[in-house]
Amino acid sequence: MITPVRSVTAACVLGATLVVLAACGARETTRAPLPAPSATSPVAEPPTLAPGPAGMTAVFEHGPRDAGRTVALTFDADMTADQGPRAAQGERFDNPGLIAALRELKVPATVFMTGRWAEEYPRQARSIGRDPLFEVASHSYSHYAFTDHCYxxxxxxxxxMRADVERAYAVFRKVGIRDAVPYFRFPGGCHDRRALEALTPVGVTAVQWDVVSGDAFATDAAAVSREVLNGVRPGSVVVLHCTRSAAPTTERVVRSVVPELRAKGFRLVKVSELIGASNGRR
Structure with a gap:
């Protein structure tokens, strides 16, 4: 869960006793599963960045500023490995209204999903993963930190570290998510050289952001919308969340921000398109 500190320049995941982690879902009864891709029509491999210095996992923060007015809205579907009891007691980590709004507005989006959440809501995970409007990337299996002192x-x-990321992709395959993209978002955004080196064998591109929406625990949708609109530049990656309990304004933010961004000439894209336009640049 990421929150601003004074402005959009900082990201925060609240401590274990305070975190109400977000998740992202979809209505389970409104969309039939999509057919499997034809064997004669292979799916193109999503673009990734070449490893960085000493072969470390590359980190992507935003797309090129000079390649058109594109912006990627990303949504973190957070659920920690130890939150099963809370879900069993009725706490919901999904936000069907948000996913419905994205579909209604035809907004391409990248969902960074934890494997634990996909286990808890397999039908919803599958619905998101099979919808061509979205792409599913890893937010780890457990949503535990990859550095010390991460909020x-x-x-x-x-x-x-490697096993945790690979476990998330294994869960995605198990629940029926086809073609999850090889992008990874560190829980809390926290990473260091050690973490980047540990993930090199996995072959993922680490995706950060350059615009923090401030939707986590926010109650003023207008204020969150202003943060997004004031921060977006060509090539921006915006981090948002999808949960009815910990980010209750996000659906309203999306319904407000998307028309305004389009009116300003921005085209909404998935992270994969921004990375593809980067031509290896970070």
């Missing part, structure tokens, strides 16, 4: 999140040891 109170439990920490994964270096030896477990």
């Amino acid at each position: 109170g999140l439990p920490t994964i040891g270096e030896e477990g």
Whole structure:
């Protein structure tokens, strides 16, 4: 869960006792599964960035500023590995209204989903993953931190980092998400050299952002919308969340921001398009 500190220049995940982690869902009864891709029509491989110095995992923050007025809205579907009891007691981590709004407005989006959330809501995960409007990327399996002192999140040891990311992709395949993209967002955005080196064998591009929406725990949708509209530049990656409990304004923000961005000449795209337009630049 990411929140601003004074402005959009900082991101924060609240401590373990305060986090109400977001998740992203879709109505389970409104869309039939899409047919499997034809064997004669292979799906193009999504673009990735070449490894950085010493072969470390590359980090992508925004697309090129001079390649058109494109912007990617991204949504973190957060659920930690230890939140099963809360879900069993009735707490909902999904936001069907948000996903419905994205579909209604025809907004391409990248959903960074935890594997634990996909396990909890397999039908919703499959619905999102099979909708060509969206692409699903990894937000880890557990939503535990990949560095020390990451806003109170439990920490994964270096030896477990690769396995945690690979486990998320294994869950995606198990629940029926086809062609999850090889992009990874660190929980809380926290990473260091050690984490980037640990993930090199996985072959993912780490995706950060350059615009923090401030939707986490926000109650003023207009204020969040202003943060987005004031921060967006050509090539921006905007981080938002999708949950009815921890980010209750996000659907309203999307319904407000999307028409305004389009009126300003911005074209909404998935992260994969921004990375593809970068031609290897970070």
